[in-house]
Amino acid sequence: MNTAEVQIPETDEVFADLLNEQFGDNGLIGSVVKGTIIKINPDFVTVDVGLKSEGRIPVREFGQNPELKVGDTVEVYVDRYEDREGNIVLSREKARREEVWQDLEKAMNANERINGVIFGRVKGGFTVDLNGAIAFLPGSQIDIRPIRDITPLMGISQPFQILKMDKVRGNIVVSRRVVLEETRAESRAELIDAIKEGSVLDGVVKNITDYGAFIDLGGVDGLLHVTDISWKRINHPAEVLSVGQTVKVQVIKFNEDNQRISLGMKQLESDPWQNVEERFKVGDVYKGKVTNITDYGAFVELEDGIEGLVHVSEMSWTRKNVHPGKIVSTSQEVEVKVLEVDPEKRRISLGIKQCTPNPWAAYVEEHPVGSVIEGKIKNITEFGLFVGLNDEIDGMIHLSDIAWDKSGEEAVKDYAKGQEIQAKIIDVDVEKERISLGIKQLTEDENATALDGFKKGDTVKATITAIDDKGVDVEVNGVAANIKKADMSKDKAGQDLSQYNVGDELEAKVVSVDKKKGRLGLSVKALEIEEEKKALEEYSNTASTGSALGDALGEALKKK
Missing domain, CATH: 2.40.50.140 (Nucleic acid-binding proteins)
Structure with missing residues (x-):
């Protein structure tokens, strides 16, 4: 027996080589070839693809109610050899899939769009049928903006862009968003060229903020400010608008440099302030609804788009320094009187208290x-x-x-x-x-009667009855009066009250008599000024005799 070592080849490789030698594979396994139908029975269709053995394909792979007959040429996928019976395993379904893959690869390489149908949901996205090939559509790639309900997009044919393909793993990733963005960019360019102030457009509410709403005009967004939504008061845009709502707007301002678009809805309606003074006349009384309350008053809606202000001072005859919210409440119906109408400033002043007796x-x-x-x-x-x-x-x-x-x-x-x-x-x-x-x-003022004996300019003698740091109280013929410190003398020294005592007598000039208030006004200072003036007049002529005017005045004062 020969004990030389014998190398045995791998079994699978030997078997494959034997099959290739017997059936004439010619490298067709894993490829799509054309074959001829040679036999049809209820379950299988036998197809000759030019190899040493025929292959069988389940009838179901040709679809429902296929119109097949012996002699027809069909494209099939050579899958493998049957190891027991020796028949070639063919597949019509895989052949179609290969065709689709080839078409999809061509479309992806050419950056072309392909049509597909969204038919199911999976984790993180959706499944799309691309004419037989199943693709994955990520949730982020379904639209430009988030969509709450995708149901209207399912079951209909629409264009997609292939983002990635992996034939080995059988993975295809597509995007609907890319298609929309490209279409949007084209529409945006056309819209920007055609847009002008005054244009009326249809748009979709894209986003809502406290100060307004952003409207998608089909490739470009515009701002609809809250003050341009309606002529009537709106506290928040969400009161009348919702995301996804279709609205008709007018372009009220367009900045070509930064391409900012300001939109308005109320501009499509007639201005309620036109001829407002004819509908709401000063002095007339109307009923209205309180729409807003502030620290300074309350706004009352007289009709859609027309509001007037009831200032807090015009709310009640008697309730002063009270917050308007304690007098009226929001949505309350009230009667108001028109006090003033200013169409230019769009202001109407109203009053509530004027509707009741003063x-x-x-x-x-x-x-x-x-x-x-x-x-x-x-x-x-x-x-x-x-x-x-x-x-x-x-x-x-x-x-x-x-x-x-x-x-x-x-x-x-x-x-x-x-x-x-x-x-x-x-x-x-x-x-x-x-x-x-x-x-x-x-009661009758006794002082007022006593004052009948006094007149302004009189010189009287007064007796001091009391002294304080502000002046002295005196009595003149039974009438009480007060002389202020500054009126005790024209000199500072004479205004020193410490030199006076209760009971002292003073000469003073009557400077006022107020019988209504029972007051007698006295001033020592005024009397001194008057006497000085008289002395000046009396001795003014002595200057011609050679005496100095000052000497003459001093001499006169000594005689006093």
Whole structure:
């Protein structure tokens, strides 16, 4: 026995070589060839492809109700050899797929678009049928902007761009977005060339912000500002617009340099402010709805696109320093009177309180000046007393109108909040909504009667009754008066109050007599100035005798 080492070739390679030798493969495995149908039965179609053995193909691979007959030529894919029966394994389905792959590779290399149908969803995207080849469409490549519902895009033939192909793995990645962007770029160029101010276009709401909405005009976006959406007040664009909504807009401004487009919707409607003064006349009363409330008032809609402002001062006759939100509420229907119309500034001034009777005027009709009223002190301030006249209005008693014989600061100490008092109406200003009251006017002023004996310019003798750092209180024939520190002398030395004592007598000039307030105005300073003037006039002629004017004046003053 020969013990020499014998090398045995690999079994698979030997078997393949034997098959190739027997059947005449000629390198056809894995390729598409043309064959002739030689036999048809219910399950299989037998096809001769020119090899030593025929191949069988399931009838189902030719589709439903195929029109086949013996002798027809068909393209088939040579898959492999049958190892037991020796028949060639052919595939019509793989042949079609190979054809599609070849067409797809040509389209990708030529950067051409291909048609396909989206038919299913998978993780991260969708599946697309490209005439028999299955491709993957990533979710990011389905559209230029996010789409909530893709259902309308499924089941219809539409163009795609092949991004990547891997025949070995059988992977194809396509994009619909690329096609849309190219189409959009073409449309954008055409639109930019044709666009002009005043053009009316159809667009789709692309995005909504607090200040407006961006509208896709078909390749180019424009801004629709919130103030140009409607003539009526809109607080936020989302109140009337939604993403994806189709709208008709007008180009109101186009900047060719930066290609910014400003759009408007309200410009397509008639301007409600035209002839507004004819529809809303000053003095007329209308009903409206409160649309917005601010710190300074409330806006009331009179009709679509027409709003007026009710200033806080025109909301109530009696509720002062109250926020408008405590008087009216949003969406409330109110009656308003037109106070002013300014079509140029698009402003209408309205009033709510003017639609009700003025309580100040009504009160004065029943209580004219001079009437005596009773009321409760509601508040005490540094300048007077506030007295409630009824549930709505108050009157004020100034400090100077509390007492005849006391200063206001002293007199007010005799009263307390909540105290019931009597007072006389001394003045009324309906427009300014003021009613002035007085307590001292309830009695006759004794000083006023005593003042009948005084007139401005008189020289009187006064007795000091009190001294403080502001001046001195004096009495003249039973009438009390006050001389301020600055009026005690024209000289600084004479204004030093420490040199005066209670009981001292002074000569002073009457500078004012106010019988209404019962006041007598006195001034020592004014008397000194007057005497100096008289002395100057008396001795003015002595200058001609050789005496100096100063000497003459001094001599005259010595005689005093």
